[in-house]
Amino acid sequence: MAAGIRLVGLTKRYGDVGALDALSLDVAPGELVSLLGPSGCGKTTTLRLVAGFLTPEAGEIWVGERRVSSPDAVVPPERRRMAMIFQSYALWPHLTVAQNVAYGLRFKAELSRADRARKVADMLKAVQLAGLEARYPGELSGGQQQRVAVARALVVEPEILLLDEPLSNLDANLREEMRFEIRRLHEAFGITTLYVTHDQAEAMVISDRVAVLEQGRLAQVGAPEDLFRRPQSRFVAEFIGKTNIVEATAITADTVARGAWRLRVGDKDLTPGSPVLISVRPHEIRIVAGHPGAHGDNAFAATVRRASYLGTAVDYQVTVEGVDVPLRVTAPVAPRFAAGDAVTLAVDPAACVALRR
């Protein structure tokens, strides 16, 4: 039975620089959670704390019923029953593929020599490396090295699997392929997994849930679709996909205003008179010809400022009549509009999200 991970108020500083500030996060048994954020947000620090390479200044880490880290006591990495896949793969250049993969099994006294050999062979087959047992890592391609790293981590059947940007050293095509491969392996083995990445598309494809980190704090955690459709902060809205951010003022519980512009939003609990940030995804805005009247109450007269053809879509920059902020709209290639055209924009109130911060 897989164990979950619980991070409670985890804090880590490097000198005076706070790398992680009271981070709390639960990972359910068998769940794959990504830690997503720009470089320096604390995601790798979190992973290394979980692995036991670092000691937290405050907070605790629990694995199932075991407390593995606290400021006073840190269970060393070798006693955590975890496995980790490193960004550089960290394959040992002086050991063959088979020796690399077999290394972790040495510490499982209950296994016989034959058991170990069989497990290594099975695992190499599972990652399609059969036949390369005697090679040295230096003699493998990047993708093969990556699979050796995966095999070495999975063969020990860890309680917890940690991955530190394992795909960032691969070229674009291979990277996309390996995303599905990692998801497939996760579904096959069901190991509780923490996955660190700065690539939001990667996080969306791979994860059950994504935890977005911002400057050492947890900005938001949720299923990929939740994060995309209902971001809670400007940071999350902008980090996950493109968006339009409009600074406005609430005038009723579900309507905001900027100048003469009135926009209905999906939220029903705004405080009239308070400033509010609204996020609208470019592809949620429809762009049509003619007057706003025919397109419901969330439709506005606008002018096209610029149109950029992208192949599968057109990227428009438009300004709403009487409003100073330009909006980005991603629309199908037909019907086409040109710069200077008078158009109507329509948007479903549910696609307009009020941000907390």
Add this chain to the structure above:
Amino acid sequence: MRRLDASVPVWGLATLTLVLLMGLPLVWLVTLSVSGEHGVSLQHYVAAVRDLPLRRALWNTLVMAFWTGVVSVAIGAPLAWLTARTDLPGRRLLRALVMASFVTPPFLGAVAWVMLAGPNAGALNKLWRAVTGADTPAVNIFTMTGLVFVVALYTFPYVYVMIGNTLELIASDVEDAAAMLGAGRFTVARTVTLPLVAPAILSGYIVSVLQALALFGSPAILALPAGFHTLTTQVWGMFHYPPRVEMAAAVAMPLLVTTALLLTLQRRLLGRRGYVAVGGKGGARRRIPLGAWRYPAVVFCLLVVASAVFLPYGILAKAAFSRAWAQPLTWDNLTLRHWTFTFFEYSATQSAIVNTLELGVLTASVGAALAALLAYIARRRAVVGHQLVGFLALSPIAIPGVVLAVALFIAYTRPPLILYGTLWILFVAYVTKEMPVGYAQSDATFRAIPAELEEAGRILGAGRLRVLGEITAPLARSGVIAAWCFIFIGVIRELSASIILFTPDTKVMSVVIFDLKEEGQFGAIAVLGLFMIAMTLVVVVAMERVFGRDFMGGRE
């Protein structure tokens, strides 16, 4: 309480050893230099300043060091440029010969030059008199000029290496940019290349000066017969009966401080070096065609390698096999007498060879292991205060051998550890003196081994020491072997500390060579000197073998 793992005592012990090794002698040195009958006193410093011979020796030292630096740069810089950037014929051979001069113990070179350019019997002077019929010698090596010349011959390789390394990093495109703007070949060298390597030149100058300041053998062999002293020979003299140890400590202090200051200056220079232009991958490097300049360039190079390698080794070889080294090499003059004399009749040789080998192997093994552990501790931040580990391990660079010997003499002729009179005091001296070399080599080794390789082992279930043994050690193996070889080579040629710390039972080869010089036994010196060089060569060749098989190169 943080849980302690088994590795903590190992880190602690290594760090403690380092602190004691470096700290104890220096503390004693300072203490004794300011000791008086009634507590703290500056009397020894005052006495040193009042002492006229000492003031003269200080002046001689400064003159010698200054000019050694100048001559070393004048030889090393052009040679480095010629090998690194031009189409000079025989560049590989030239590089090999410069390295040969690098591994030559300076005192051996000095002895050889006594045989070559002594005013009366010197081979070059005899040739001069025979050719010209003159009565007076052409050159006299027993002068300040002679001393500077001989010292520089074995110091310029430092400049050569430093400048050569920098030149390797300058891409041709910076030079091409100047050429495109209309600068000629030599204008480019003068206005672009030279300023870029200026920090390396200055830094090489300082290193040469430091070498000259610390040198004992060459001044003892060349300056003493000429009737003048340097600081190192003065300090050595203070250990003759009656010993004036406190005075030696007081004289050693300015030498120590000067060295430390120069070293700091050099670090600053290198730290501020304009690496913007020099660093990075850079474009390709193209060789500059010398054209007709080839001939003077070749002559210059030939003169240098003849002075540093061919002539000295020629005369040593001749002396080793002839009855009278000053006489022409005829059948009658050929003999193996010196070989039998040196190895079987001269009482000190056999035990000195055994002592040297014992000390060499022991120092290299302990030193390389300790240096590797310390470098590992500092790189992986395994102890509190790991920043200090590197500083301490490298600090003996600032301690001239003679100063170190004075400090160790003081520290280990009294309780708790009385080592004087045993091989152990030499062992301690060598480990201390060679620590910077071993540490720098080990540090470079561990820098090339990412910490992730160890962490990957930890997370899969291996403890810290186990990872060190099964993953780090195999990867660091060739680097540690290199450190072993560097230390071994350094130990078998060490003279300036040995000459103060030896006792009749604990002579080493370099000390025996020095004794033989006092007795005028040039044949035996030649035999022992060539034997010493042969030992060095064996180690160098073995080292190349090891690196030839290195599999680390296969990674990315």
